[in-house]
Every structure is written in C-alpha cells, then in structure tokens.
Amino acid sequence: MKKAEQRKWEQEIVYERKLVKERSKEDHLYADKDKFVTSAYKRKLAEQAKWMEEERLRQLREEKEDVS
Secondary structure (H helix, E strand, O other), X not given: OHHHHHHHHHHHHHHHHHHHHXXXXXXXXXXXXXXXXXXXXXHHHHHHHHHHHXXXXXXXXXXXXXXX
C-alpha cells in the first residue's frame, strides 16, 4: 500500500511537470490574460511539495544509516 501511494505521488508529479511544459509553450498567447488557481489546486501543490520534502529527508536518512 505504501509503495502504491508513492508511485501515485510520483506519477502525479510527472503529469504536473508535463502540463507545466505544455503551458509554457503557449504562455506567449495568453500573456495579457489573468490566471486563476483554485484553492483545491493550491492545496494539492502544497501536499506534493510536502511529500517531496518528506521523501528527500527519508532518502537522506537512509543514506546516513547505510552501513555498506
């Protein structure tokens, strides 16, 4: 279950990065338009950032505790 959740987060992050790249290609078309971001999307981004930070800390801890 834990691995499935980790893969889900990783897939969501990859998908979001792909969308950002696609949007950046079209930004020049909508430069004069307002951008709206919902509170749910902001919350999702905050959760992703929190998860990424926890994952980074976990990896650092594992490297530190590695005895090989």
